Amino acid sequence: MLRLRGRSRPFLPVLLLIVAVVAAVPLVTGNPSMREELFFMLLLVTLATSVNVITGYTGYVSFGHIVFFGLGGYGAFWLMQALGVHFLVAAVLGVIPAVLVAAVVGAAVLRLRGAYFALATLGILEATKAFMTNFDPAGGAVGLSFNFSIYAQYGGAKSAAELAYVFMALVALAAIAASYLVRHAKFGLALMTIREDQDAAVVLGIDPARTKVAAFVISAVFPALAGAAFFFKNGIIEPGSAFDLTRSIESLVMVVLGGVGTVAGPVIGAAVYEWLRGFLITSPALASFQLTIAGVLLLVVVLFATSGLVGVLRARFPAVREWLE
Amino acid sequence: MSALLALRGVTVAFGGLVAVDDVSFDVEEGSITGLIGPNGAGKSTVFNAVNGVYRPRAGSILFDGRDIVGMPSQRIARLGIARAHQVVRPLTDLTVLDNVTVGACFGRDGLGLAAGRRRAAGVLEQLGLADRASQPAGSLNVAQKKRLELARAVAAGPRLLLADEVLAGLNPHEVDEMLGVFASIRDAGVTILMIEHLMQAVMHLSDQVVVLDYGRLIAVGTPAEVQADPAVVEAYLGDPRAAERLMADEP
Ligand SMILES: Nc1ncnc2c1ncn2[C@@H]1O[C@H](COP(=O)(O)OP(=O)(O)OP(=O)(O)O)[C@@H](O)[C@H]1O
Ligand SMILES: [Mg+2]
Numbered sequence: 222m223l224r225l226r227g228r229s230r231p232f233l234p235v236l237l238l239i240v241a242v243v244a245a246v247p248l249v250t251g252n253p254s255m256r257e258e259l260f261f262m263l264l265l266v267t268l269a270t271s272v273n274v275i276t277g278y279t280g281y282v283s284f285g286h287i288v289f290f291g292l293g294g295y296g297a298f299w300l301m302q303a304l305g306v307h308f309l310v311a312a313v314l315g316v317i318p319a320v321l322v323a324a325v326v327g328a329a330v331l332r333l334r335g336a337y338f339a340l341a342t343l344g345i346l347e348a349t350k351a352f353m354t355n356f357d358p359a360g361g362a363v364g365l366s367f368n369f370s371i372y373a374q375y376g377g378a379k380s381a382a383e384l385a386y387v388f389m390a391l392v393a394l395a396a397i398a399a400s401y402l403v404r405h406a407k408f409g410l411a412l413m414t415i416r417e418d419q420d421a422a423v424v425l426g427i428d429p430a431r432t433k434v435a436a437f438v439i440s441a442v443f444p445a446l447a448g449a450a451f452f453f454k455n456g457i458i459e460p461g462s463a464f465d466l467t468r469s470i471e472s473l474v475m476v477v478l479g480g481v482g483t484v485a486g487p488v489i490g491a492a493v494y495e496w497l498r499g500f501l502i503t504s505p506a507l508a509s510f511q512l513t514i515a516g517v518l519l520l521v522v523v524l525f526a527t528s529g530l531v532g533v534l535r536a537r538f539p540a541v542r543e544w545l546e
Numbered sequence: 547m548s549a550l551l552a553l554r555g556v557t558v559a560f561g562g563l564v565a566v567d568d569v570s571f572d573v574e575e576g577s578i579t580g581l582i583g584p585n586g587a588g589k590s591t592v593f594n595a596v597n598g599v600y601r602p603r604a605g606s607i608l609f610d611g612r613d614i615v616g617m618p619s620q621r622i623a624r625l626g627i628a629r630a631h632q633v634v635r636p637l638t639d640l641t642v643l644d645n646v647t648v649g650a651c652f653g654r655d656g657l658g659l660a661a662g663r664r665r666a667a668g669v670l671e672q673l674g675l676a677d678r679a680s681q682p683a684g685s686l687n688v689a690q691k692k693r694l695e696l697a698r699a700v701a702a703g704p705r706l707l708l709a710d711e712v713l714a715g716l717n718p719h720e721v722d723e724m725l726g727v728f729a730s731i732r733d734a735g736v737t738i739l740m741i742e743h744l745m746q747a748v749m750h751l752s753d754q755v756v757v758l759d760y761g762r763l764i765a766v767g768t769p770a771e772v773q774a775d776p777a778v779v780e781a782y783l784g785d786p787r788a789a790e791r792l793m794a795d796e797p
Contacts (some may be wrong), residue, residue: 407651407659414648417637424597424631426623426652426702482639 232546233401236485237394240266244390248383260386260454262495263393267447268472269479269487270396274403274440277475277482279433280416281331282339284469288443289319291463293445294452295353298365301453308375308384312449319445320438322349327437328430334419343466364459371456385454389447396443401484403439404546412436413482474519480531484490484546489530536539549608550575550737551596551706554566556605558588558595559764565591567761568605573706573754578728578738580748580769583758584781589741590632592758593708597629598622607743609706626654628704632711632741634691638684642675643667645683645694646701650727664700689716693724700731707731708742713747725751749773757781 244263247256272286297315300306306314322345330341354362375381402408411432414422419429452458471494479490494515501511526533535542556765558566562590573579581589592599594600596607598619606613614622637645646666650657659666670676673693678686683694696712709728713721721744728751732738742748748755749769757772758763759781765772772778 405659407662410644410648410651410659413640413644414637414652417639418635420599421631421635421637422648423619424599424623424629425648425698426620426654426656427648428618428620 232484232544233398235544236401236488237397240394240397240488241390248387253379253382254326256382256386260389260451261296263389264447264451265475265491265495266471266488267389267393267396267443268468269475269491270393270400271440271443272472273277273476273482273487274400274412275390275428275436276487277476278404278409278412278416281433281437282473283437283440284339284467284473285342285344286440286472287465287469288342288346288349289323289441290444290448290451290468291349291353291460292319292322294458294463295359295365295449296445297449298452298458299359301371302365302367305371306382308449308453309388311445312388312453315449316442316445319441319448322436323441324434327434331430331433331437346425346464346466346469350460353460353464354464360459362460364457366457369456387523389450392393392443392446392450397484397488399439399443400487400545403436404484408432408435416482425459432449452511471515475516476529477519478522478529480529481527483529483531486529486531548575549573550610550646551739552608553592553596554606554608556592556595556607557603557736558591558600559603565761566595566602566758568597569758569761569763570605571756571763571766573737573739575705575737577753578732578737578740578751580752580755581739581758582743582745582755586760587758588761589758590710591761593629593710593741595740596622596708604675612750620652621658623653623702624656626705627708628653628699628702628706629708630692630695630699630710630712632714634688634695636683636686636691636694637683640683641680642683642686642694643670643679646670646697649698649701650703653699653704655703665703666697666701672730673697673700689720692716696724696727700736704736707736707738707740709738711741711743712774713744721747764794 244259246258268290272283275281275283293315296318298309300311300314301308326345330338333341353359359365372378372381375384393545411427414425414427415429415432422429448463474491475494476487478494479488480486498511501507501514507514531545535545551573554570556566556569557564569592583589591600595602598614598617602615605613609625609627614625637648643663643666644706646669647662650662650665651659667679670679673696674688674744675693675697678690686694692712692715696709699707713724716724725747728738752769755767755769755772756763764777764781765775
């Protein structure tokens with residue numbers, strides 16, 4: 222008889238629990254520098270996990286994915302600054318521009334295949350950045366910044382930073398849960414079918430246009446929320462930091478490093494990448510080579526371990542196989 | 547019985563090449579129709595027209611009385627036309643079970659994931675692929691991939707199954723098995739339109755045989771009628787071995 226259930230292990234709760242426990246540490250110890258570091262790591266986990274939905278599951282490499290982080294950041298920031306909207310409300314509303322761009326532009330560019338789609342996403346990122354640089358209501362090239370008093374309604378800058386941190390952690394957890402649910406839903410099966418052979422998918426009854434746009438929208442939501450939290454905490458937003466191509470590419474590197482198309486891969490990839498960077502920049506001899514080393518690492522993975530760290534772990538330690546998806 | 551599928555003057559052209567030329571025939575509900583003809587006759591192109599991959603230049607294709615020309619392939623699939631391709635198209639990184647589940651979840655029956663998995667498991671048993679369920683489809687050999695292709699189409703619960711050279715490359719024992727599979731699919735109420743080069747198989751299974759040559763329909767009838775048709779023998783003379791096989795297979 223066939224064993225229909227491949228996942229007899231509680232993979233998702235365990236993964237969420239690990240992330241939640243790690244995220245809770247700086248709240249318990251009250252260590253602000255650790256909180257800052259983990260904020261950034263949770264941000265990277267969110268970005269990598271999200272881009273994995275369109276790139277890993279669906280097979281569409283989204284180079285410019287950071288555009289959604291920037292749009293969410295700008296949307297929420299403007300609402301807070303200009304209209305005095307509360308952070309939590311602004312963060313949720315800030316998702317709207319990201320989702321609109323994902324749906325409308327996605328419907329157009331997701332017709333493109335392979336390298337053309339990847340290039341189109343770069344175009345979207347650069348065009349959006351150029352637009353925001355010249356868009357005066359959003360502060361143009363200078364961007365927007367908070368008057369420090371805005372944090373008063375949250376009980377001061379420190380509690381605001383904590384609020385942003387907790388929010389970021391919840392967004393990361395939600396992104397992981399969404400990634401898992403997509404992966405194990407009928408919808409995820411449609412995405413993977415499109416990735417494997419789009420022409421076959423159509424003949425099998427899948428509507429690729431609608432399915433891909435839905436995946437793109439889902440992959441845009443969490444970066445947008447993360448952008449809101451990031452810039453709320455920073456108190457300043459400008460096009461360079463909101464639409465940073467390097468960060469966009471780095472999140473893809475993390476996905477590849479951890480394991481493309483897996484749930485745990487982007488999480489592990491983001492954690493390892495960020496840990497490695499932290500290690501490199503504190504070492505005086507290596508600091509200026511951190512991007513070079515990251516590049517070499519990427520090459521090694523692409524050439525010798527195409528299924529990433531998750532693949533290596535699964536092959537090396539059969540015991541963890543059923544725990545890692 | 548009534549025609550589940552009816553082609554009326556269907557013409558498909560690629561630039562100047564008319565691959566299917568004014569072809570008309572009916573496929574009765576619950577029957578098996580064999581579509582035969584020499585290489586390049588336009589058989590696979592007929593399938594591509596029926597399931598919306600290519601749009602005919604002229605003619606209409608009625609499925610259950612409704613013209614489906616111009617409909618996108620995914621809608622045609624959901625109406626109940628499933629296809630096993632001549633050149634197999636496994637979803638290589640997905641498991642065999644997931645491949646077949648795709649058919650069950652997105653085809654005519656549009657099952658939920660759990661029900662789709664159960665359906666897929668049943669179809670894999672039926673097609674003798676159950677022990678391969680959890681391995682990646684890319685790791686199957688060619689004969690197994692052929693069966694997977696058929697399993698995926700059958701799992702959709704189609705009303706019409708388009709089977710394009712599913713028997714090609716199988717050994718005689720496997721062919722025998724598949725003939726049984728086809729008969730049981732038909733007995734389950736699925737109408738089958740099959741392209742085959744194996745004359746013995748076509749003649750044995752089919753209620754009706756349609757013969758194409760250079761895109762044109764040259765004969766339609768029972769296996770016995772078609773085998774006795776001089777135009778058919780003539781068409782196969784270009785391929786003496788095929789002609790020989792055709793002549794050797796008296797029903
Ligand atoms: N996409 C296409 N573009 C151009 N020509 C095509 C295309 N598809 C098929 N043809 C041509 O149309 C003709 C019929 O091809 P088709 O694949 O339908 O033949 P067939 O009867 O299935 O042959 P076989 O038995 O070899 O599978 C051939 O001459 C083929 O080269
Ligand atoms: Mg063919």
